[in-house]
Amino acid sequence: MKNARAVLLILVSLAFAASAFAAPDDAQIEKGHKVYDKWCFPCHGTGSGKPGTDSLRARGQNPAVLEERTDLTAPMIKTFVRHGVLYMPMFRKTEISDADLDAIAAYLTRNNKP
Amino acid sequence: MRVPPGVSPRDFADAIKQWGEAVGKEWVFTSDEDVDLYRDSYSPFWHEAEEPIPSAAVAPDGVEQVQAVVKIANTYKVPLWTISTGKNLGYGGSAPLLGGSVVLDLKRMDRILEVNEKNHYALVEPGVSYFDLYRYIQEKGLKVWIDPADPGWGSLIGNAVDRGGGRTPMRDHFDAHCGMEIVLPNGEVMRTGMGALPGSKTWQQYRYGFGPYVDGMFSQSSLGVVTKMGFWLFPEPEAYFTGTVTVPKHDDLIPLVATLAYLMNSSIVLGTTSVASPLNFVRDPALAALRAKPGGASTQELGQYALEKNLGYWSIELPFYGPAKVVAAQWEYAKDRFSAIAGAKFQEGATRRFPLDPKEPVPFPGSVAMGIPNLSVFGVGGARSEGHVWFSPIIPMTGEAVLEAQQVFTDAYKEMGMAMGPLFFLGPSSNYPRCFLVLFGFPIEHDIEKNRKNRENFKRLIQVAAEHGWGEYRTHTAFMETVMNAYSYNNHALRRFHETIKDAVDPNGILSPGKCGIWPKHLRKAQA
Numbered sequence: 325m326k327n328a329r330a331v332l333l334i335l336v337s338l339a340f341a342a343s344a345f346a347a348p349d350d351a352q353i354e355k356g357h358k359v360y361d362k363w364c365f366p367c368h369g370t371g372s373g374k375p376g377t378d379s380l381r382a383r384g385q386n387p388a389v390l391e392e393r394t395d396l397t398a399p400m401i402k403t404f405v406r407h408g409v410l411y412m413p414m415f416r417k418t419e420i421s422d423a424d425l426d427a428i429a430a431y432l433t434r435n436n437k438p
Numbered sequence: 439m440r441v442p443p444g445v446s447p448r449d450f451a452d453a454i455k456q457w458g459e460a461v462g463k464e465w466v467f468t469s470d471e472d473v474d475l476y477r478d479s480y481s482p483f484w485h486e487a488e489e490p491i492p493s494a495a496v497a498p499d500g501v502e503q504v505q506a507v508v509k510i511a512n513t514y515k516v517p518l519w520t521i522s523t524g525k526n527l528g529y530g531g532s533a534p535l536l537g538g539s540v541v542l543d544l545k546r547m548d549r550i551l552e553v554n555e556k557n558h559y560a561l562v563e564p565g566v567s568y569f570d571l572y573r574y575i576q577e578k579g580l581k582v583w584i585d586p587a588d589p590g591w592g593s594l595i596g597n598a599v600d601r602g603g604g605r606t607p608m609r610d611h612f613d614a615h616c617g618m619e620i621v622l623p624n625g626e627v628m629r630t631g632m633g634a635l636p637g638s639k640t641w642q643q644y645r646y647g648f649g650p651y652v653d654g655m656f657s658q659s660s661l662g663v664v665t666k667m668g669f670w671l672f673p674e675p676e677a678y679f680t681g682t683v684t685v686p687k688h689d690d691l692i693p694l695v696a697t698l699a700y701l702m703n704s705s706i707v708l709g710t711t712s713v714a715s716p717l718n719f720v721r722d723p724a725l726a727a728l729r730a731k732p733g734g735a736s737t738q739e740l741g742q743y744a745l746e747k748n749l750g751y752w753s754i755e756l757p758f759y760g761p762a763k764v765v766a767a768q769w770e771y772a773k774d775r776f777s778a779i780a781g782a783k784f785q786e787g788a789t790r791r792f793p794l795d796p797k798e799p800v801p802f803p804g805s806v807a808m809g810i811p812n813l814s815v816f817g818v819g820g821a822r823s824e825g826h827v828w829f830s831p832i833i834p835m836t837g838e839a840v841l842e843a844q845q846v847f848t849d850a851y852k853e854m855g856m857a858m859g860p861l862f863f864l865g866p867s868s869n870y871p872r873c874f875l876v877l878f879g880f881p882i883e884h885d886i887e888k889n890r891k892n893r894e895n896f897k898r899l900i901q902v903a904a905e906h907g908w909g910e911y912r913t914h915t916a917f918m919e920t921v922m923n924a925y926s927y928n929n930h931a932l933r934r935f936h937e938t939i940k941d942a943v944d945p946n947g948i949l950s951p952g953k954c955g956i957w958p959k960h961l962r963k964a965q966a
Contacts (some may be wrong), residue, residue, distance in 0.1 A: 325806050341586060350869070355864045357732065357862055362569070363770060366569065366590060366591070366811075366812060366813045367813050367816070371800070371802070372799070372800075372801065372802035372814075373802045373805070373812050373814035374811075374813075374814070374816075375813060375814055375816040375817035376842075379817065382820075382821035383821055401746070405644075406475065408479050410821075410823060410824055411479075411480075411816055411819060411823045411824060411825050411826075412479075413525070413527060413531065413825075414474075414475050414477070415480030416475040416476060416495075416524060416543065416545070417467070417472060417474070417475065417521075417533065418465075418524075418543050418545040418546055419524075419545055425856040
């Protein structure tokens, strides 16, 4: 049961993974980049001392840096941000608004193949 | 919709409506989906009915809105639980102590009101994080340092009022504050220190103002909502240097710490350092076998091993901040003092010059000690950790106390059937002057039985510490009652004093009920 929450999150994410892919515009991606730099990079970025990246790498994720991935979906990103996973906490709407979360999703899915 | 304890659904609906009018409907959260975001991600009550889940959250954006929210809460006697950035993970996160409380979320109040480069201070709102202030200072190229807590997303105000600590010479965060603005439980605004003087020119420069000094009553407190706070900053130093002293024998710890205390109390070493042992960093099967044998390795055996391998038994990395010439002289003086310990060895680290070259990567580890916030501490429990809470007693800054604490807590861990891994024993550290802080991480898991057992063990450790004269400096909401119970001198005279003040200042008991074991009158009997 230890990783029950993580498993649930993955299942929920997969259930939404087939949702329609609408290409976000450049402004939305740029906005997402800024929000990502503020809220996500300190844990999931490149370089030393990034516990999110370190954890994903240790658990076999390659690439471990979120910005380098092409397999993330918007529902998956939103589920992790709003529910947390392992030692990543959940984020409130006063921290990351729904609009900011949409922008983060646009940024992190920018390189996905349609 | 969830309803706070002791409040009728009708009254709560009225309060919600009025809060919406005061702060904007979009900033009053009542759906389970939104309110659940305020749960403590590191709650030791996961999947249990006792988990204190809030009923709603309200997020004002300014002191006038905070006043309005508090007045409405008073009208309907709704309990509020104040958070700033809400990232006090390990000590309660964004969740209340009393389930059903409404979270007063101050994250939107994130204005940096002043950073003064000439006299080195800042005035900020509660939603300002260490990252925020660091970025602001970097963007403007100001020659001042902040002192971040280990988690960079923490609030300067939230951390300081919870009496958190950092690593630079400004590391005692409450001690580094100067002037507060507080919304009292009746909705009135008060400024402390020189802020009480209208038009004061020295609110962030002279702490005390006139008359009794009350700032401490608003730390770890439920007497007011802090809406602004001043902090003294460290002038960007010319250099930062660390030198490590290693001593060969177990008993050398006594003079090692005595010398450290002398240097710190003489303001020659000013920063957080920790007592460490080179033995903890050796990956040698022979040492592992020695430690794994029944009863563990004896002090003599470990001492012999350290001697044979020429490792040293204890070490301390000393931080120095200031002009390069002064730093070098301080290190030379420190070496002179430590050389009184036979066999003491010294190793010099790199000298950093400031400002750092922006083309170079941020130094790591150690960036927090250079005023650069990060989040690396969250990796402390390993890649699959689900969180942690901290058991954090204060012990004297003496070698004798370190050895006693090591023995007492090792025995307690054994008695409780717990393994004390080296990674989950941090310190003893000099985050505060004249004493050591010891941190024990308790893992949080999404496993009811394990969490129950961990909670029992945590409470047992509070008791064991108290029996030896050690108390916690801060604790998770789940253990506040137990810790306050340990501060029991003269039939709990201190808590009874707090309760007298609480009843006078907050007669309806609306602010953070139960915080630090202090309950408002109407809830006191139920909790006793």
